[in-house]
Structures are given as C-alpha cells and as structure tokens.
Amino acid sequence: MSRGYFVDIAAAADFLGPGAIEVNRYQSEITDLVRRRGAFGQRIRQVPATGHPSRYFEQTAINASAAFVDPRAINPTAGTPTRVERTVPLKALVAQINFSLFDLEVTRQQQQFAFLEAKDLADTVDGLLRKHDQALWNGSDTSFTAPTTLEYYGALRQLTDAGAEVQITDPTASIVDHIKAQVTTLVARSDFEVRPTAIYANPQTLDLIDRELKTIHNVILSTRTVEGGITVKEISTQAGTLPLIPDWTLLVEDAGTSKIHDVVIVSEDLIEYHWLSDVNPRVFQLGLPSSLSTQMIVVKFGAIVVKGAGYAHKRLRFTR
Numbered sequence: 443m444s445r446g447y448f449v450d451i452a453a454a455a456d457f458l459g460p461g462a463i464e465v466n467r468y469q470s471e472i473t474d475l476v477r478r479r480g481a482f483g484q485r486i487r488q489v490p491a492t493g494h495p496s497r498y499f500e501q502t503a504i505n506a507s508a509a510f511v512d513p514r515a516i517n518p519t520a521g522t523p524t525r526v527e528r529t530v531p532l533k534a535l536v537a538q539i540n541f542s543l544f545d546l547e548v549t550r551q552q553q554q555f556a557f558l559e560a561k562d563l564a565d566t567v568d569g570l571l572r573k574h575d576q577a578l579w580n581g582s583d584t585s586f587t588a589p590t591t592l593e594y595y596g597a598l599r600q601l602t603d604a605g606a607e608v609q610i611t612d613p614t615a616s617i618v619d620h621i622k623a624q625v626t627t628l629v630a631r632s633d634f635e636v637r638p639t640a641i642y643a644n645p646q647t648l649d650l651i652d653r654e655l656k657t658i659h660n661v662i663l664s665t666r667t668v669e670g671g672i673t674v675k676e677i678s679t680q681a682g683t684l685p686l687i688p689d690w691t692l693l694v695e696d697a698g699t700s701k702i703h704d705v706v707i708v709s710e711d712l713i714e715y716h717w718l719s720d721v722n723p724r725v726f727q728l729g730l731p732s733s734l735s736t737q738m739i740v741v742k743f744g745a746i747v748v749k750g751a752g753y754a755h756k757r758l759r760f761t762r
Contacts, residue, residue, distance in 0.1 A: 476565075482691060486713045498527075501523060536740065537570040539562060540736065541736040594746050596746075597746060601756070606751055608624065608759070610759065610761065615760070620758060621679070622679050625707055628707065634753045634754065636754045640668075640707075643689070644688070644692045646694050650762065652675070668685050704757060707756040712750045712755075713755075722742075724742070
C-alpha cells in the first residue's frame with residue numbers, strides 16, 4: 443500500500459519484528475532443465491544452398507547399354523546415364539524478444555540477475571533451434587516442387603512420399619528382426635550402393651528394443667559416444683554395428699488403445715540441411731522505437747532434403 447510517495451515495506455517484507463526486517467532474496471542461479479535441441483539437427487550435414495530454390499542433380503541409373511555381342515560383328519547400342527534435377531525451396535524461421543529499457547536498468551542496478559538479458563537472448567535462439575529440430579522430422583509441407591505450407595518438408599513425410607515407409611501392425615512382431623531385415627534389404631540392393639549409418643527412434647521406442655533383446659536373446663547392448671557428444675547403444679546389422687540414436691523429436695503417436703513408434707534407418711551422409719548466408723541463426727537488433735524497447739529478431743533460412751529418400755533409408759512404423 444502506498445503512502446504519498448513512499449511504499450509500505452510491510453507489503454514486500456516476509457517478516458517485520460523487533461530487530462528484524464526480512465525481505466525476499468533469491469538464488470542467483472535459475473533452475474533450467476528445459477528441453478532444447480534434438481539429436482538429428484546436430485548430426486546431419488550442413489551445406490550452403492545454391493540459391494532459392496537450392497538445386498542438385500541425382501543420378502538414378504548408370505549407362506545400361508553394355509551387352510554381349512558377336513566379336514566378329516560388333517554393333518554396340520549407345521546409352522546415357524539417367525540424371526534427375528532436384529529443387530529444394532528454402533524456408534524461414536524467426537523469433538523475437540523485446541527488452542524494456544527501464545526493466546533492464548532496474549535489473550542491472552539490482553545486480554542479482556544481471557545475466558538475464560544474455561540468457562533470455564540465448565534462450566530465444568535455442569527456442570528457434572528447438573522449432574527447427576522438431577520440423578526437421580515433422581515439418582508439415584508436402585512437396586518441394588509445389589510447397590503447401592511455410593514449414594519444412596519434414597524427413598518423415600519425404601520418406602513416406604518416396605515409398606520408404608513400412609508399417610508393422612502386428613503388436614507381437616519383433617522390432618529387432620524387422621530392423622535387421624530392412625537394413626539387409628537396403629544393403630543388398632543391386633541398383634544402389636546403400637550403406638546405412640544410424641537408426642533413430644524415440645527413447646521410449648529404444649527401450650522396447652532393449653527389453654526385447656534382454657528378454658528373448660539375453661543380450662545387453664553395448665554403448666559408445668557418437669558425433670554430437672551423445673552416448674548411444676548399438677546394434678549389429680548387415681551394414682555393421684549401427685548406433686541407436688535417441689531423439690525426442692521423433693514422437694510416439696497415440697492410436698486409441700495402442701501407440702505407433704517410428705524407427706528410422708538412415709544414411710546420414712545423404713541427408714542435408716541447405717542453409718542461406720549462415721549455418722547458425724542470426725540475431726538482428728532493430729532501432730529503438732519511441733518506447734525505448736530493444737527489439738531482437740532471430741532469423742534462420744534453409745531447408746532439409748533427404749537425398750535418395752526412396753532407396754537409401756527406411757521408415758518403420760510399429761504398433762504397440
């Protein structure tokens with residue numbers, strides 16, 4: 443309650459008594475375990491875009507004109523390699539935070555939370571990257587040639603649209619056996635030389651794999667540290683020992699009384715993020731408006747492309 447130009451300290455004090463005025467004090471550290479980045483976004487290749495849209499060529503077959511002929515009557519048929527032009531339209535992500543001049547100066551003078559401006563700006567960048575990581579798998583766009591939304595054309599939809607999705611609806615089917623079988627199918631292709639490098643899934647899905655191996659085969663998976671500083675378990679396949687990478691951005695979907703788990707077998711060297719101007723988000727400070735608020739804008743331009751989506755990767759959907 444105010445009295446003239448003074449403030450009644452009793453309104454802010456925890457306790458008033460003889461020889462004691464107890465006021466609020468806080469620890470200078472802020473407890474912060476908020477989820478930020480996903481694993482996928484930190485591991486895929488980052489390449490500069492060639493323009494808007496970014497363009498590349500994909501070879502889908504070699505010259506197939508080779509044939510056996512009569513050595514005394516050589517009459518070859520000319521052939522050509524098959525190449526297809528691909529385009530990747532770039533997308534834009536933005537985030538903004540405004541700092542009031544008055545509140546900033548009060549905070550600095552109090553000194554207890556003088557770091558907050560830097561933290562809040564860093565958190566704004568992390569917030570943009572969190573959105574970016576979620577959309578790498580789950581972006582809602584449906585086409586590179588005729589974009590339908592402002593989001594990325596997510597990797598999961600790219601795989602499904604390319605015919606690389608396999609649905610396993612039997613809830614008793616072995617997850618491990620299906621993973622191994624699909625890796626074998628990829629490696630055994632005669633038309634493309636495919637070498638899967640990793641398996642991505644939600645931690646809940648990887649726990650099902652752990653339980654299955656322990657229960658049925660009495661196998662405890664070994665662990666190792668992979669790029670991105672992530673400690674993962676690994677599984678033996680016909681492509682060698684592949685890391686099982688937990689990624690919370692690969693969601694487990696509710697389907698009534700059951701759940702649908704995605705397991706994605708990928709050749710990571712064929713998955714690229716095409717960036718414009720800078721691989722990292724850029725921060726711009728706008729001029730001070732009449733309110734004297736500092737306006738910070740975070741911007742990132744780019745798009746993800748899964749090269750060889752129809753033959754170098756697999757999306758397995760398990761019902762459990």
